Amino acid sequence: MARNSFFKFKQFTINQDQCAMKVCTDACVLGAWADVENAERILDIGAGTGLLSLMIAQRSAAARIEAVELDTDAYAQAQENIANSPFKSGIAVLNAAIQEFSSDERYDCIVTNPPFFQSDLRSPDLKINQAHHSESLTFDDLLESVDRLLTANGKWNILLPVDEGIIFQELAGKAGWFLQRKLTLFHQKDKKPFRLVMVFSKLELVDNRVVNQDLLIYDEDGRTYHPEFQKLMKDYYLIF
Template sequence: MARNSHFRFKQFTVRQDQCAMKVCTDACVLGAWADVEDADRILDIGAGTGLLSLMVAQRNSYAMIDAVEIDAEAFYQAGENVEQSPFHDRIKLFHSAVQEFTSDHLYDVIVTNPPFFQSDLLSPIDKKNMAHHAKSLDFVELLAAIERLLQPEGKFNILFPVDEGNQFREKAENAGWTLTRKLTLFHQEDKKAFRALMTFQRSEIAHNVKVEEDMRIYEQDGTTYDPDFKALLKEFYLKF
């Protein structure tokens, strides 16, 4: 996906020149895949450009969405993206670290594409470190924030590289969460999986059925989009 100054979707445009984290395919998959049905209040942790909030607002036509972003430039750009979208009256942005964020209500659903590289070498560019690495938000802090902000019967949707996803899943399960949905994302069939998308609920209310699926972005030729990928993103991507 070209990293232009903006990315146009069918119902909104995401401007991204001030954000370390650009629009990327895996985040779009999360926005289209996350379980947000029947949610009245949704929280987006680490809003970045506002992409997830905008996608979720398109999919759930009545939910009120709060979005938290720590980086000032990303916060202001997300604000511009939201204000110029059809969903501006349902999305509210907060310039805050989620560890310090407080709300008068709990959320039915949380979506997050968190800083996920727990141990990789840091970039000399601090904004990229904050966006890509768990420098400002580690697994324990993230789980504590989710525990504090989510309704008892609520669920959260999260995106990680595969290895970090396995680490996070272990910590989440040790903290009393159960994995109820998982999507493993591949570039194409003969490539190694590169992302894991997961939905968790508290163990005491989670159903016994766990749904695990694989998805490929491309068919074997590496250029033709996989039909399942096209079906998932057809309401968002102009080319579909």
């Protein structure tokens, strides 16, 4: 996906010139696929440009969404994008670290695309490091924050690279979370998977069967979008 200064969707536009984290395909998949069914109060951890909040608001018109963002420039950009959207009345953006964030009410759904690289080489750009690497939000911090902010029956959605996702799933299990659904992303057939989208809850599955799905971004030619990807993104992408 091209990293232009803005990305136009069917119902809103994402300006991203002030954000280290640009609009990317895997984040769009999270926004379109996340389990937000029947959620009335939703928390977006690490709002960035406001992309996830806006995508979810488009799907869940009645939900109240709060988005927390640590970086001041990204926070300002998320505010701008949301204020210029038709969904501004249902989304509030807060400039805070999730470790220090508190709320009078718990959320029944959480969505997050966290900084995920545990050991990759660092960028000379401090903002890129903060957006991509886990020092600002470790897995332990994230698990503690979700446990503190989610209702007992709530669900939460997370996007991670495959290796980090496997590690995180094990940590989440030890912390008492049960994997409910998992989507494995592939660029195309016969390529290695590159992202996992997972849904967790404290409620144990009755039949102990996790819903596993695969999603190909492209057909075998590597250029044509796969029909299932088109189906998922048709309400958002202008090209579909």
